[in-house]
Amino acid sequence: MAEFAGHRPGEPAYRRLIAALFFAGVATFAQLYSPQAVLPFLAADLGVEPATAALAVSASTLGLAVAVIPWSVAADRFGRRTTMSVGVVTATAVGLLAPLVPSIGLFLAARLVEGAALGAVPAVALAYLSEEVHAGHVVRAAGSYIAGTTVGGLAGRLIAGPFAEWGMWRVGVFAAAATCAGSAALFLWLAPRARRFTPAPVRLRALGRRLRANLRSPAQLALYAQAFLLMGGFVAVYNYLGFMLARPPYDVPQWIVSLLFLAYLGGTVSSPRAGALAGRIGRLPVLLGSTAVMGAGVLLTLVPSVVVIVVGLVVFTAGFFGAHAIASGWTPASAPAGTAAQASSLYYLAYYAGSSALGWALGLVFAGSGWAGVVGAVAALCALAAWCAAAALRRGVSRR
Template sequence: MIQIRTRAWWRATLALSLGSFLVFINLYAPQPLLPELREAYGVSTLAVGLVMSVATLALAASLLVFGPLSDAIGRAAIMRLTLLAAGALSLGLSLAPSFEVLLVLRGLQGFVLGGLPAVAIAWMGDEFEPSAMLPAIGLYIGANSLGGISGRLVGGAVGEVAGSSASFLAVGVITQVGLVVFWKLLPTARGFVPRRFELRGAARDLAGHLRNPLLLAAYLLGGLNFLIFINQYSYLTFRLAQAPFELGPSVLGLVFLTYLGGTLGSSLSGRLARRLTPPACMMLGILILMGGTLVTLAGSLALIVLGLTINAFGFFLAHAMASSWVGRHAGQARGSASALYLVFYYSGASLGAFWLEPFWQVGAWPGVALASWLVLGVTLAIAAWLWRRQRP
């Protein structure tokens, strides 16, 4: 087993963090381009949001495939091959002739992007000692936020200069180069014990996880938190593209630097977990997210950016804790348990626009804030329930 802060630990953590970075740079590159794409294709706010939603929904569906499959055939090959396909599809997106083709390719890309998130934490569970796992997960999830930032920065900056096709091309090239490094860095798995893949057995594992209240609570918490967090950014791009801000795609991409607050939050999660229980950390993260949403109601761009940074810190703190909670409380079939958490997580992202859109239409950004607090109140109650369960 790999011990904490050894050479093997750093190599494996760096490889998985790089893979995570590549996944999220592909997933989120189109987000700052949504106002421009809405105008270019003459579609509604809800319709153009499908550029993000179809990818995250397909990603969620793929986790039900890759998680159980990895328990049978191993994790490394799945991570490598799906990253290769994701980069190739980014190159294909740069040639998409219509909005409909763009959505189809984004759906395919979302599916293959699920390969690494479905199995990375399960790979850690197989190979790392328990004490080495939590700090590695914190760094891995921090790379999620860095990938999300970079995707939006590249998407916005390149898109404003050369158009959306050039943005997809740039991301595709970055992915293929990064894949070479990932391929060489990832150590050979030694702790993996294959299980014969049986559809009935996989379904039984998934059903068993859903019947475990400690896991189901974490699934709901992660999915509902992400439903709010990621879709807030989409609606803020519409808000900031309008008067009085009237920001262009490249500047909208810079707004996503607020994700660095999430990098800090996930990186500190391991230290906080030594002082507070994981459910208490989840509660703290949700309360911070609720407070950051309040700050975004200000009319000042600086305060909006501050509010987003606070949101990112709180969200990723809660997310890191919920992810590690699943890894520690799944008695068997860790791959499918982690995958099921991410199914809820990305399903929430896909469905968020349908929840927030009516509030946006009626109340603009204050309506989105109200909708956010309603859902976050539910996740705070879930975290409090976990805290009471763990307290004895």
């Protein structure tokens, strides 16, 4: 019997796998970012500053960043599908309880635990996909998974946001978690069993070697830089744009501010298209082009017009998710032999470390320099990410 080479488009198992990962993305990212839509009301209700309120997002992404490598170890031992199932079910249970706690301290602690549990999906999903999908279709399949994460991020914010206008931000966050419970159930039902996974015993020395192999690779370090810098800038824009628009001269109502997250649909469109385009012209040109689009979009938000700000946000979001689709799929594909899971884990460690650190730190920039300061900082992050990619990844392309 011929060795199984991976699922291909058109096969029922391929469709089930893509759908399962789509719902895993929804279940993960809807609850991860739902508080972002209610940050101004959370800050007012709990009596904290914008940067402190933003910790509701940063705490969960910090937990996720810390947990991705342990989850990758568990995935090597117990299987990709099993690990993701445990993580997403645990996170959903904590997510349903988090908005019920009375204080900011307890809420942040619950968000930290929730984020740590959610780490199972991004730590493992791309490794699961790269093992079970035929090599010729991994880039496009990864783009479809990233599209699911954008829908999840959008759904969580759109569900939670309108409740804040009625003074019920806790109900909104709970409703987003309930939606995630349904998506988690669909993932458990649809995800096909792994056919190319071989369990491996947990060997910490071997894990250390696999991590070091990736950390010694200039190409991998450049990809991790994309994750840290671009994600940090992306989260900061969505954290503080609502605060800016709620103030004079805009005075935009919160229910309208929550609709700004529809800009995520730009990422839903751009991520699979970026993957398909990379298959034709190469990953590096698409990565650099997407980063340039992201930078141009954030600069448009300086124009004092709500319409132009919305257009800039859509452009910014499309550019970010195009870059993320390429970088996240490139990471396990270019990892040293036998280290794909660890490469993906390190990518997401950088990704969520950027979300936590820069998503909070740019709140201090917002407090001191206003929205223009945030835009300048994010544009600089995009430029630095592009420089890292051009310097390290072009050499990797020429060597291959």
